Amino acid sequence: MSNIWVILIIVVSSLIKGMTGFGFALLSFPLLLMWYAPKEIIPVLMICNLIASVMIVLQKKEYKLLDKQSYLLIGTGGLFTIAGVIALSLIDGKSIVKLSGIVFIILTVYSLLKKVPKDTAMRNRAFLSAGAFIGFLTGAVSISGPPLALFLNRANISNRKFREIFAAFSMITAIIAIFGYYQMGMINLQTLKISLIFVPILLTGTIVGKKLNTVMSIEKFQKIYIILTLIASMIMIIN
Numbered sequence: 114m115s116n117i118w119v120i121l122i123i124v125v126s127s128l129i130k131g132m133t134g135f136g137f138a139l140l141s142f143p144l145l146l147m148w149y150a151p152k153e154i155i156p157v158l159m160i161c162n163l164i165a166s167v168m169i170v171l172q173k174k175e176y177k178l179l180d181k182q183s184y185l186l187i188g189t190g191g192l193f194t195i196a197g198v199i200a201l202s203l204i205d206g207k208s209i210v211k212l213s214g215i216v217f218i219i220l221t222v223y224s225l226l227k228k229v230p231k232d233t234a235m236r237n238r239a240f241l242s243a244g245a246f247i248g249f250l251t252g253a254v255s256i257s258g259p260p261l262a263l264f265l266n267r268a269n270i271s272n273r274k275f276r277e278i279f280a281a282f283s284m285i286t287a288i289i290a291i292f293g294y295y296q297m298g299m300i301n302l303q304t305l306k307i308s309l310i311f312v313p314i315l316l317t318g319t320i321v322g323k324k325l326n327t328v329m330s331i332e333k334f335q336k337i338y339i340i341l342t343l344i345a346s347m348i349m350i351i352n
Contacts, residue, residue: 119148120314127315129341130165131322132276137162137315139258140341143210143348151210152201153304155255156294160308162255163287165319169280182240182268183278189244190251191285197252198293209253214349217259221342235268251286252293259342 122144130137138158145154179187201209243264251257261282265275294300 119145123311123314124318127165127318128322129337130162130315131169131319131324132337137165138255139345142254142256143214143345146210146349151254152299154307155201156291156300156304157307157311158255159287159290159294160304161311161315162283163291164312165315166280166283166287168316168319169276169323170284179274179277179281182235182237183274183281185237186240186244186278187282187285189241190248190257190282191289193245193248194252194286194289195293197249197254198290198297199252200249201253202297202299210349213250213254213256214346217342217346217349220260220263221339221346225339239264247282248286251283252290255290256345257282257286259346262339262342 122141126137126139126141129140142154142158145158149157243260247257247260247264250260258279261279262275265278270278291300
């Protein structure tokens with residue numbers, strides 16, 4: 114019975130990943146903690162996230178979606194992912210999970226209460242700071258979705274650019290994190306076995322989710338990731 118629930122979690126999470134470019138680890142991670150320890154499942158989710166993100170990045174685009182500020186965000190995130198990996202190896206995984214859940218809820222509530230004018234342009238240093246903070250969280254708990262989604266929302270970008278930045282950010286940080294997990298001895302045969310089970314489901318859901326993204330309004334898009342963030346964050350704290 115537990116296997117059925119695990120597969121269902123992966124199916125729903127992969128659809129969200131396809132629609133938004135993020136959400137796979139955000140939704141699946143806190144639920145999978147009912148069957149797996151944090152240090153056991155985090156490398157698996159990172160491997161799955163990498164494969165799905167590469168698939169999104171390689172998809173044909175009508176025009177270039179990433180700009181200079183996007184690259185600053187992604188590059189800084191990649192560097193600080195290393196610090197997150199080290200933190201995970203040294204600190205109890207469950208403590209990091211609960212703390213992250215609290216931080217995500219605070220950030221979400223703050224973003225809802227403090228609105229930013231649509232025509233407000235964000236400076237390069239804001240992208241650098243966000244990249245550092247989100248990269249650290251990615252390495253520590255494999256989840257970059259909530260803070261990155263909230264930051265990009267404040268930057269007022271389109272659905273397609275949102276999805277592209279998420280996929281590129283996830284791809285770079287996942288490569289670095291997986292290498293770090295391997296060096297720390299956190300990736301083994303069991304990790305690869307679970308990943309091979311998850312990946313086909315993930316890829317199918319990603320393809321279907323992409324089709325849903327093209328017909329979704331920005332307002333619905335924003336509501337979806339805010340609701341997902343709050344639900345997943347509360348589960349992280351409870352677990």
